[in-house]
Amino acid sequence: EIVMTQSPATLSVSPGERATLSCRASQSVSSNLAWYQQKPGQAPRLLIYGASTRITGIPARFSGSGSGTEFTLTISSLQSEDFAVYYCQQYNNWPLTFGGGTKVEIK
Amino acid sequence: QVQLQESGPGLVKPSETLSLTCTVSGGSISGAHWSWIRQPPGKGLEWIGYIYYSGSTNYNPSLKSRVIISVDTSKNQFSLNLSSVTAADTAIYYCAKQRGYGDYWGQGTPVTVSS
Numbered sequence: 001e002i003v004m005t006q007s008p009a010t011l012s013v014s015p016g017e018r019a020t021l022s023c024r025a026s027q028s029v030s031s032n033l034a035w036y037q038q039k040p041g042q043a044p045r046l047l048i049y050g051a052s053t054r055i056t057g058i059p060a061r062f063s064g065s066g067s068g069t070e071f072t073l074t075i076s077s078l079q080s081e082d083f084a085v086y087y088c089q090q091y092n093n094w095p096l097t098f099g100g101g102t103k104v105e106i107k
Numbered sequence: 108q109v110q111l112q113e114s115g116p117g118l119v120k121p122s123e124t125l126s127l128t129c130t131v132s133g134g135s136i137s138g139a140h141w142s143w144i145r146q147p148p149g150k151g152l153e154w155i156g157y158i159y160y161s162g163s164t165n166y167n168p169s170l171k172s173r174v175i176i177s178v179d180t181s182k183n184q185f186s187l188n189l190s191s192v193t194a195a196d197t198a199i200y201y202c203a204k205q206r207g208y209g210d211y212w213g214q215g216t217p218v219t220v221s222s
Contacts, residue, residue, distance in 0.1 A: 001168075034208035043201055043212040044152065055210070087152060091207030095167040096142075096154040 002026050002090050006099035012107040013078050021102045023071040023088035031067045032092035038101075039084045047086075048073065078104070109134040111202050111213035119196075119220050125189040129202030129213060136160050136183045140206030143176060143187045145198040146215070153198075157206060158185055192220045 003026040013019045023033070031051040036044035046055050048064040051071055061076040075082055083106055088099040115127035129141065143155040156166035158176040166174050170189070178185040189196060197220045203209035 032207065036209075043215050044209070045212070046208055046210050049208040049210075089152070089208065094165060095169070096205075096207075098152040098154070100151045 001095060002029060002093050002097050004088055004090055004097050004099035006086075006088055006102050008102060009100070010103045010105060012105050014107045015080060016077050017107075019075040019078055019082075019104055021073040021075075021086055021104070023066075023073070023099050025069045025071075025090055027093075028068045029090040029092035032090060033064075033066070033071050034089045034091065035062075035064055035073045036087045036089065037082075037084045038087065044087060075104070109204055109211045111204065111211060113200060113202050113213045113216040115200075115216060115218070117217055117219060119192055119218060120222050121193055121220055122191055125187070125192050125196060125200075125218055125220070127187045127200055127202075127216065127218070129185050129187075131183045131185075131204075136178065136180055136185065139204055141178070141185045142203045142205035142209060144201045144203060144205075144209070145196075146201070147195075147198045155187065155189075159206075194220050196220050 005024045007022045033051045035048040038044045052064045063074045065072050085101045085103045087101050110132045112130045119125045137160045140157045142157040158164045173190045175188040199215040199217050201215045202213045204211040
């Protein structure tokens with residue numbers, strides 16, 4: 001099983017600032033990496049797949065990068081609606097596995 | 108736009124079988140893969156398994172001995188059966204349109220395992 005490790009666990013950021021979230025895979029997942037946003041009481045929402053392809057309707061301030069074992073989700077200028085928990089997920093190998101999440105909170 | 112809705116008992120007794128159904132609307136269940144994912148209280152996400160509309164399945168090895176996922180294309184539904192449940196199976200259970208990444212998710216249904 002591929003283990004996905006996200007860091008930091010919690011990120012305190014002021015509105016308007018940049019947030020950088022990391023995700024590391026225990027072995028290469030190529031570019032088969034997705035990012036989700038989850039707000040309290042809601043289901044996860046897909047933001048990015050293929051490590052860097054934004055889903056239709058996701059603002060351009062969200063960008064993904066990386067391949068192999070190291071990935072980054074960047075939110076260029078945090079808006080109030082962006083404070084949430086973010087998960088990465090690999091789909092290169094079975095079973096599908098998720099990272100433990102990064103909570104982006106208001107500083 | 109595809110919508111998914113989970114349904115089933117919110118309380119299951121230990122050692123019994125948890126049974127949930129996901130109803131797909133706004134599109135056909137045919138031609139796609141459909142997954143179950145769960146999230147224990149305050150914790151992260153765990154993929155349980157998926158089913159293709161034709162009936163082929165793929166399960167998480169950690170749960171494989173207890174899981175059965177089935178599909179009913181005539182009702183546009185797929186279902187999860189998880190046997191011999193314990194308190195560790197208490198979670199919010201989500202269904203999703205997913206083989207690799209999940210692009211459509213249900214709202215989730217909480218299931219508590221308790222006597």
